[in-house]
Amino acid sequence: MSSDLWSFSLGTYARPGVEDACLRLQSRGVNVCLLLCGLWLGQRGVACNEQRIKQLRDVAEPWDVDIVQPLRALRRQWKAGAAEDVELNTLREQVKTLELQAERQLLLRLERSAKSWPQDEATDLSAWLEGMAAGAANLDRDALHQLRVAVTGT
Template sequence: MNAPDLWSFSLDCYARPGVESACLTLQSHGADVCLLLAGTWLEARRVACTPERLAALRELAGHWQALAIEPLRSTRQRWKEPGLTDPPLEALRTELKRLELAAERLLLGRLQDATADWAAQTDAEPWLEALLGEGYPDQTQLLRTAARQTQPSAG
């Protein structure tokens, strides 16, 4: 069975117990969840992290985050409390959430396309520490465990 595409992998991984909470915690500390999921996917596929690859993916993700995802997320979050008492605003907020998810899906597709020719290696360097640093061992381990559970079984 072929490895899942990045979008399918991300949906499955994110749905694993504890992953959503870990990702939101990391996001609140400045991490890009799409980039983390891409790094987890690459690591699970044994694709080595190099400074050049990391810089390329950070640039790609950073541009799309600033252009599309962050403006949608910021507005959606600003409307959270007022939406509690204003049903039409809450409906618009729900639409923003749908658009934010669509923008994230586009980013994950772009990240997958950018990595299409990166082959697996037996001595692959890890992605998660490169993306997060050493300060998040619990979240890093949780993502790696979820990635192992997300991979199709052989045979």
């Protein structure tokens, strides 16, 4: 298992079915960086509780709203035009790179926030996933299950 959240996230996202599950959850308002952080913490044995979930949400939400979402919206807005305009496509790819860098910075912030939490206390990935996805409209529980299975194999 990767020791840092960024490496863990890259490895997890590359597993079969994870990208699709993450995109389905993201389309319903779930912050994928929080989900990946929850999986990482669960794998490390960090116990899930409301205070920790709130702390991570307090770190993630402003960055996501102010930085990640506007970049994502711009990238999506340019998608159709970029298919026919080489220069616009080049700019769109640059925005996509910035969006990924912003997500990486968010993951680093989340990792720093959880750095001092004790490990090897519990391994309830479902609690982390449910906690991180709470509040999403029409939550896709199959996608959450797919993420848990991708990480644990069960």
